[in-house]
Amino acid sequence: MKLILALLCALLAVPATAQTALPPAPWADRQIPDAAQERKAKALMETIRCLTCQSQSIADSGASMAGDMRSQIRERIMAGEQPEAIRNWLIARYGDWVSYEPTAAPILWPLWAAPILLLGLGLLLLRGRIKRRTRA
Amino acid sequence: MRTLLIWLPLVLFLGFVGLFASGLFKPDDRVIHSRLVGQPLPAFTLPAAASDRPALASAQFATGKPRLLNIFASWCVPCAAEAPQLMALKQAGVEIDAIAIRDARPDVDGFLQRYGNPYARIGLDARSAVQMALGSSGVPETFVIDGKGRIAYQHIGDIRADDVPMILDRLKDAR
Numbered sequence: 175m176k177l178i179l180a181l182l183c184a185l186l187a188v189p190a191t192a193q194t195a196l197p198p199a200p201w202a203d204r205q206i207p208d209a210a211q212e213r214k215a216k217a218l219m220e221t222i223r224c225l226t227c228q229s230q231s232i233a234d235s236g237a238s239m240a241g242d243m244r245s246q247i248r249e250r251i252m253a254g255e256q257p258e259a260i261r262n263w264l265i266a267r268y269g270d271w272v273s274y275e276p277t278a279a280p281i282l283w284p285l286w287a288a289p290i291l292l293l294g295l296g297l298l299l300l301r302g303r304i305k306r307r308t309r310a
Numbered sequence: 311m312r313t314l315l316i317w318l319p320l321v322l323f324l325g326f327v328g329l330f331a332s333g334l335f336k337p338d339d340r341v342i343h344s345r346l347v348g349q350p351l352p353a354f355t356l357p358a359a360a361s362d363r364p365a366l367a368s369a370q371f372a373t374g375k376p377r378l379l380n381i382f383a384s385w386c387v388p389c390a391a392e393a394p395q396l397m398a399l400k401q402a403g404v405e406i407d408a409i410a411i412r413d414a415r416p417d418v419d420g421f422l423q424r425y426g427n428p429y430a431r432i433g434l435d436a437r438s439a440v441q442m443a444l445g446s447s448g449v450p451e452t453f454v455i456d457g458k459g460r461i462a463y464q465h466i467g468d469i470r471a472d473d474v475p476m477i478l479d480r481l482k483d484a485r
Contacts, residue, residue: 196412196413196414196436199437225342225447225448226447226448228340238412238438239438239441239447239448242412242437242438242439242442243438243442245437246437246439246442264442266345266346266445267344267345267346267442267443267444267445268342268344268345268445268447269342269343269345271342272342
């Protein structure tokens with residue numbers, strides 16, 4: 175019985191994640207009532223990198239700044255702003271680094287070309303093998 | 311051709327070893343600099359964060375004289391550590407404004423009472439909105455704003471004692 179009570183208490187405990195004394199921003203952890211808008215906001219938040227914990231998206235991060243970013247993104251989407259406009263606003267401030275969405279920037283061209291090049295190489299090897307086999 | 315091709319895997323392997331070794335031994339730089347350095351300060355108006363200091367707006371910066379804009383918070387430990395350096399800068403005649411991030415007035419008052427108050431004006435940015443507009447990624451950070459209201463330099467992290475001459479130089483350059 176005591177054990178169950180202790181476990182119940184543990185369930186009620188609030189984890190000490192706060193970096194500040196302030197409560198989270200209003201829309202940090204609250205969904206937009208309009209499902210379509212929330213979908214847009216969520217998709218954007220999953221591809222924006224958290225500045226405090228740099229290997230997480232702001233959708234996954236518990237950092238207070240990530241909460242503020244989520245709240246701001248939801249508020250701006252509710253005000254009718256397009257997700258890509260918000261992404262560009264953030265990139266203008268923090269650089270490409272802040273976005274997880276791959277771009278078509280020239281530095282990424284080798285990355286985009288790699289599958290085609292590898293496939294071509296594979297076909298070339300295959301052709302060589304078939305040729306050798308038919309000769310034998 | 312064939313004998314040359316035999317060495318290819320080894321060459322590739324050594325290439326990867328070199329790549330990983332350089333990644334391991336290169337100093338880790340995770341600091342994200344603001345892209346707004348060299349550009350005008352974004353427009354903002356903030357309420358007062360402390361009881362005995364006025365509020366802060368971006369329009370107050372283009373005064374013809376460079377100023378410091380310190381981003382701090384009462385809950386931030388390195389901010390307390392840089393307080394003596396900000397005081398030294400103030401004593402050297404530098405005008406310092408500040409933005410308190412995710413803060414509350416009683417907390418800011420308590421912080422300033424404990425660590426001293428080098429600020430002329432302090433704005434309260436309760437939801438980090440101005441911090442994001444500035445491209446700042448944490449506390450503390452210090453921006454040098456030139457006389458025309460442009461961001462001349464961004465110092466990330468607390469100002470150490472040996473950073474003070476450098477900050478003074480940046481202020482001189484921003485004139």
